[in-house]
Every structure is written in structure tokens, then in C-alpha cells.
Amino acid sequence: MAPTREQQHWMYRNMVTSRKFEEAIAGIYFEGKTPVFSMADGPIPGEMHLSDGQEPVAVGVCAHLNAGDVVTATHRPHHQAIAKGVDLDKMAAEIFGKKSGLSGGRGGHMHLFDADVNFACSGIIAQGMGPAVGAALSRKMQNKPGVAVAFVGEGAVNQGGWHEAMNLAATWNLPFVCVIEDNAWGISVSKEDSTAISNNAERASAYGMPGVRIADNDPYAIFEAAGEAISRAREGKGPSLIEVETYRLAGHFMGDAEGYRPEGEKDALFEKDPIPKMRANMLADGMASVAELDTIEAEAAARVETAIKFARESADPAPEDALTSVFA
Amino acid sequence: MNKPNERKLTIARAMAEAVAQEMRVDPSVFVMGEDIGKLGGVYGNTRGLLEEFGAERIRDTPISETAFIGAAVGAAQDGMRPVVELMFVDFFGVCFDAIYNLMAKNIYFSGGNFKVPMVLMTSTGGGYSDAGQHSQCLYGTFAHLPGMKVVCPSNAYDAKGLMTAAMRDDSPVVYMYHKSLQGMGWLATEPGATVHTPEESYTLEIGKAKVAREGSDVTIVSVGMGVHHALKAAAQLEEKGTSAEVVDLVSLVPLDRDTIRKSVAKTGRLIVVDEDYMSYGVSGEVIASVTEHDISVLKAAPKRVAYPDVPIPFARVMEQYCLPNPDKIVAAFDGMNAA
Numbered sequence: 001m002a003p004t005r006e007q008q009h010w011m012y013r014n015m016v017t018s019r020k021f022e023e024a025i026a027g028i029y030f031e032g033k034t035p036v037f038s039m040a041d042g043p044i045p046g047e048m049h050l051s052d053g054q055e056p057v058a059v060g061v062c063a064h065l066n067a068g069d070v071v072t073a074t075h076r077p078h079h080q081a082i083a084k085g086v087d088l089d090k091m092a093a094e095i096f097g098k099k100s101g102l103s104g105g106r107g108g109h110m111h112l113f114d115a116d117v118n119f120a121c122s123g124i125i126a127q128g129m130g131p132a133v134g135a136a137l138s139r140k141m142q143n144k145p146g147v148a149v150a151f152v153g154e155g156a157v158n159q160g161g162w163h164e165a166m167n168l169a170a171t172w173n174l175p176f177v178c179v180i181e182d183n184a185w186g187i188s189v190s191k192e193d194s195t196a197i198s199n200n201a202e203r204a205s206a207y208g209m210p211g212v213r214i215a216d217n218d219p220y221a222i223f224e225a226a227g228e229a230i231s232r233a234r235e236g237k238g239p240s241l242i243e244v245e246t247y248r249l250a251g252h253f254m255g256d257a258e259g260y261r262p263e264g265e266k267d268a269l270f271e272k273d274p275i276p277k278m279r280a281n282m283l284a285d286g287m288a289s290v291a292e293l294d295t296i297e298a299e300a301a302a303r304v305e306t307a308i309k310f311a312r313e314s315a316d317p318a319p320e321d322a323l324t325s326v327f328a
Numbered sequence: 329m330n331k332p333n334e335r336k337l338t339i340a341r342a343m344a345e346a347v348a349q350e351m352r353v354d355p356s357v358f359v360m361g362e363d364i365g366k367l368g369g370v371y372g373n374t375r376g377l378l379e380e381f382g383a384e385r386i387r388d389t390p391i392s393e394t395a396f397i398g399a400a401v402g403a404a405q406d407g408m409r410p411v412v413e414l415m416f417v418d419f420f421g422v423c424f425d426a427i428y429n430l431m432a433k434n435i436y437f438s439g440g441n442f443k444v445p446m447v448l449m450t451s452t453g454g455g456y457s458d459a460g461q462h463s464q465c466l467y468g469t470f471a472h473l474p475g476m477k478v479v480c481p482s483n484a485y486d487a488k489g490l491m492t493a494a495m496r497d498d499s500p501v502v503y504m505y506h507k508s509l510q511g512m513g514w515l516a517t518e519p520g521a522t523v524h525t526p527e528e529s530y531t532l533e534i535g536k537a538k539v540a541r542e543g544s545d546v547t548i549v550s551v552g553m554g555v556h557h558a559l560k561a562a563a564q565l566e567e568k569g570t571s572a573e574v575v576d577l578v579s580l581v582p583l584d585r586d587t588i589r590k591s592v593a594k595t596g597r598l599i600v601v602d603e604d605y606m607s608y609g610v611s612g613e614v615i616a617s618v619t620e621h622d623i624s625v626l627k628a629a630p631k632r633v634a635y636p637d638v639p640i641p642f643a644r645v646m647e648q649y650c651l652p653n654p655d656k657i658v659a660a661f662d663g664m665n666a667a
């Protein structure tokens with residue numbers, strides 16, 4: 001099932017929005033952090049894990065989801081949040097730690113929560129798995145529609161919690177899909193040096209569920225595989241596993257010199273940047289005109305600019321707000 | 329501005345040096361953890377080790393804390409002396425069984441027939457907007473559970489001596505280092521943590537507190553980063569004519585209650601500074617050490633400057649509002665006198 005013209009436009013729009021958002025954040029992040037880099041300083045303090053290059057995974061999967069479906073994300077959540085329809089103004093404001101942010105500045109970039117579109121994060125590796133499986137269980141028990149998708153990095157597959165959640169989802173036949181974004185690196189440790197097998201989709205067989213691996217960060221193949229997995233889940237046929245070979249075009253976090261990467265690896269990845277690639281594909285396939293794509297790009301840029309402006313101009317929380325929202 | 333014969337090291341470098349020196353003389357010492365090899369540790373505290381000792385003894389692990397901390401327990405019981413890193417103390421959640429049910433209990437369960445000579449080093453602390461899963465201290469959580477020693481250096485001299493002592497200890501030692509003291513590439517460092525550190529190997533006794541500054545009117549007890557807040561507060565108090573004594577606990581387990589009591593017996597006033605959550609933690613324990621022993625030495629009710637009992641927020645204004653700082657310590661002293 002290939003994406004329709006409309007779906008392709010949606011995918012491209014979200015990929016571009018995500019990239020422009022990351023570019024905007026990257027531009028601002030170093031404000032106040034020079035000449036001596038200190039993570040504590042500037043308008044966006046703290047760690048910053050950008051998703052440049054990994055956009056095809058988010059859009060290929062989220063193209064099949066609606067606001068009622070559940071997504072859990074990781075410490076690298078911006079592309080998934082955008083594709084899931086998290087409010088971009090409030091998301092930007094949260095990343096700036098503003099009162100108008102999704103959580104009033106309590107969560108920041110690693111803890112984006114948007115109840116309106118059922119989106120949640122955890123900065124602890126693999127810990128989105130349990131909550132996604134639980135949401136799937138809840139839908140089943142309440143006989144409510146919807147599927148739950150947990151996005152994780154390939155590093156998460158080596159956590160005990162990942163395996164426990166996979167077994168639970170399969171044993172209880174839940175409407176759950178695990179999507180592994182394999183960017184080949186967990187900070188400085190390569191997948192090769194840390195993982196016993198190279199194709200994590202094979203692990204699905206240990207839990208009696210279908211597993212596929214998508215090569216080359218291909219948005220169309222991701223769309224297809226995710227469509228199949230999500231339909232299965234919606235039809236009550238149980239969980240699936242998808243691993244996508246994707247590219248981390250940014251450092252692990254901002255400020256990462258990436259000295260651990262083999263020489264030339266990064267340049268080769270930029271050659272395979274999925275955004276110009278999809279643009280070229282759509283043009284070649286007659287799925288969009290140059291004018292349409294230019295418009296999408298301009299609109300995405302404007303949307304990001306509005307969100308960043310909203311974030312910058314929003315007020316800080318009151319300091320004592322820190323003491324509220326602990327209990328419901 | 330080094331004086332002659334002075335060699336200032338960051339805590340990160342002091343830790344790495346201690347480990348390297350011990351590895352040169354003890355083949356049973358090895359290091360495991362995430363990003364401790366090629367990267368030299370997210371906090372720089374294993375820098376240079378892979379180059380000197382190779383991948384057999386300096387092991388980058390998968391993101392599998394339960395497995396490699398559990399493995400350290402097994403290796404320690406079998407004659408090795410592992411040094412393992414839990415990158416942020418906050419991550420204890422995924423692997424605490426290996427820590428408190430295995431590492432901390434196997435000596436006891438075996439009636440002392442097994443030794444568990446391992447060091448679990450882990451980073452603590454916030455103040456740089458890393459939010460509630462990457463900024464906690466959790467000193468009280470670890471110190472509460474019997475069976476593991478817990479140390480927490482406030483400067484590089486102590487850091488080196490404690491690390492060497494920890495590696496030579498036949499019991500498990502949790503080595504908690506504060507990110508704002510560490511001296512690494514991505515976060516500003518409290519200058520007071522970077523101090524003269526002798527080149528040769530030496531140990532610091534685990535379980536022994538230090539008087540970091542002598543005084544006569546009030547005792548300020550703290551650990552790690554809090555010691556530096558306390559010293560700054562003491563300087564402010566001095567300008568107002570108050571002489572504050574600062575006790576650096578250095579170790580949380582065993583807790584050097586004698587040094588605390590002796591100081592408070594002298595000053596009659598006690599303020600405890602703790603970046604960990606206020607309730608059920610180090611601050612209450614320190615106060616109980618005094619009040620249970622001899623309440624008559626106190627001229628005023630003790631005070632705590634600790635993290636309020638809420639998760640740590642991301643936004644700078646909210647986080648800074650919650651964190652201990654010198655002004656809060658001075659205010660605590662003023663409140664004590666007003667009362």
C-alpha cells in the first residue's frame with residue numbers, strides 16, 4: 001500500500017517542519033553558551049537531542065495514526081511529536097521552559113506530554129515501552145478503538161524492560177507496535193559493538209509476532225510496513241515490530257564532537273539526507289510539482305517561525321510553580 | 329595561578345588517575361559502563377583508560393544496566409574488582425535489584441563468605457536544566473539501604489583518595505560525583521572542586537568527615553556540591569560577624585556522626601544543606617544524629633536547606649527556586665536567630 005499523493009504531501013510537510021524546527025532550535029541553542037560551552041546557559045538550557053535525518057520514521061508511522069492513538073517517544077522526540085500532531089507552539093514553549101509550554105516548563109525537551117493527541121515521552125531508555133503496552137491493554141479492556149506505538153532507539157532493545165514489554169504485548173495480543181529507529185549509535189557506542197545480532201526485527205520471532213526491517217531510511221517502505229502493522233493491531237491481530245535503518249545527522253546531543261565516528265561516515269550520511277531525496281522522488285513520480293513542494297517548504301518554515309516566536313515571547317513560569325502539579 | 333609544587337586536577341581527572349594507577353598494580357581491576365571507552369566517559373572520568381589498558385579491561389557496555397551491574401557483582405564475588413558506571417544516578421530505576429538486592433546483600437547472605445569488592449560510580453545533581461530524570465541526587469535512597477558504603481567527594485583531592493580506597497575495599501562502594509564539580513567539557517565547574525592532588529596513589533578513609541572550615545557559632549553540614557554552598561554562606565556570614573563551621577561529610581555510609589556531634593556541641597546550632605529531596609533523607613539523618621544523642625547542646629532548632637519534595641523541573645527559574653544556595657543558608661541562619 002503506497003502512500004497517496006495527499007499522504008505524501010502530508011509526510012513531506014511534516015518531515016520539513018521537523019527539520020526546520022530542529023534547525024531553528026540548533027541555531028538558538030548556542031546563544032549564551034559561547035565562548036565557553038556550558039549546558040546550563042542560554043535560552044534553551046539542558047541537553048538537546050535533535051532528530052535530523054530520522055524524520056522518515058516518524059512520518060511513515062504517524063501517517064497511519066489519528067489523535068486518539070497513543071504514541072510514546074524517547075529522549076529524541078521532536079520529529080515524532082510533530083508527526084503525531086503535538087501543538088507546535090506549546091511544544092516550542094516547553095523546550096524554552098516557558099509557562100505557555102505543554103507542561104508549563106516542568107518537562108522540557110525530553111519530557112514532552114500532550115494529552116490532546118495522546119503523546120508522552122521518557123528520557124529513560126526503553127521506558128516508553130511499558131506505558132505504550134499499557135495503553136494498548138486499556139483500549140482492549142475498555143473496548144475502545146486505537147493502537148499504541150512505542151518509538152525506541154536501537155539501543156533500547158538491550159534493556160530488560162524492552163523484552164518484558166514485548167512479551168506482555170504478545171501474550172495478551174494487544175494493539176501495539178514497537179518501532180525501532182536504528183541510527184547505528186547509542187551515544188558513542190555502535191550497534192555493532194553492543195548488540196548480538198544486526199537485525200533486531202529478528203527478535204520479533206522470540207515473541208511470536210511479525211517483525212520487519214526497513215533498509216535505507218525509506219519513507220515509502222516505512223509507510224507500507226507501518227500500515228500493515230497498525231492495521232493488524234486495529235483488527236485485533238496483535239502486536240508487531242518494525243526496525244528502520246535511519247540516520248542520525250546531528251550529534252548525540254548538541255555539543256557532541258562525535259570523535260567516535262569513523263572518518264567520512266557523517267559525510268556519507270549527509271549524502272543520503274532523506275528530505276531532498278523524498279523531494280526528488282515526488283517530483284520524479286509526478287506526485288508533486290516544484291511549486292507545490294516550494295509552498296510546503298515555505299509554509300513549514302513559517303509555521304516553525306511562528307512557534308519559535310511564540311516560545312521566545314512567552315513568559316517564564318513563576319518560580320514557585322515548581323511546587324504545583326505534583327499530585328492530580 | 330598554581331603555587332610551586334601544586335598540581336590542580338579536576339575531579340574527573342582525579343578519578344581517572346586513581347583508576348589508572350590501581351589498574352597498573354592490580355590486574356583484577358577493570359571498568360564497565362556506557363560510553364566509558366572511546367568517549368572516555370560522558371563526564372570525562374575514564375578518559376585515557378581505553379588507550380592505556382585496552383578494550384578487554386575497559387569495556388563499553390550495551391545500554392543494559394541490570395546485566396552489567398549484576399555481572400559486576402558476579403565478577404566481584406569471583407575475584408575481580410570491577411569499577412562500573414551508572415551514567416546518571418537517576419537511571420538506578422532500571423537496575424536497582426542488581427544494586428540493592430545483590431551488590432548490597434551478598435556479603436551478608438553468604439555470612440561473609442563472599443566478598444563483593446566493586447565500585448559503582450554514578451553522577452548526581454542538577455542546576456543545568458536537565459529535568460527530573462537527569463538531575464537527581466538520591467543520596468538518601470542509596471544511603472538508606474544497608475550493605476553498601478556511599479561516598480561523595482566535594483573536591484579532586486578527596487575524589488582521588490576515595491576512589492583508591494573504594495577500589496581496595498572488599499565491600500561495595502557507591503561513588504557519587506556531582507556534575508557541577510566534575511570539570512568536564514559541557515558544564516561549568518565550581519572552582520573550589522579543582523584542587524591540588526598529589527601525583528602518587530593514596531587513600532582517604534571511607535566513613536570519615538572533614539571540617540572544611542572551622543567556626544564557633546553555627547555548624548553547616550553538607551556533602552558534595554552543598555559543601556561549596558556552605559563555604560560561600562560561611563563567607564557571607566563572616567561579614568555579618570558570624571563564625572560558621574562547615575562539615576563536609578565526604579561519606580554518607582558509614583556516617584561520621586562523631587564529627588557532626590563534636591562540631592554542634594561546640595557551636596550549638598545546626599544547618600544541614602542537601603541537594604537531595606528534603607524528606608526521609610540525609611538532612612533528617614544528620615539532625616537525628618545530634619538530637620538523639622544530646623539535645624541539650626542545641627541553642628536553636630536545627631534547620632534544613634534541602635530540595636523540596638517535588639520532581640525536578642526543567643525551566644531554569646523553577647529549578648533554581650528549588651535548589652539550595654548560599655543565600656538560603658544565610659537566611660536559614662537568620663531565621664534561626666529570629667526564632
Ligand SMILES: Cc1ncc(C[n+]2csc(CCOP(=O)(O)OP(=O)(O)O)c2C)c(N)n1
Nearest residue numbers: 076123124125153154155156185186187419
Ligand atoms: C536506562 C538508561 N540508560 C542510559 C541512558 C543514557 N542515554 C541516553 S540516550 C542513550 C543512547 C540511546 O541510544 P538509542 O536508544 O539507540 O537512541 P538514540 O540516542 O540513538 O536516538 C543513552 C545511553 C538513559 N537515558 N537511560
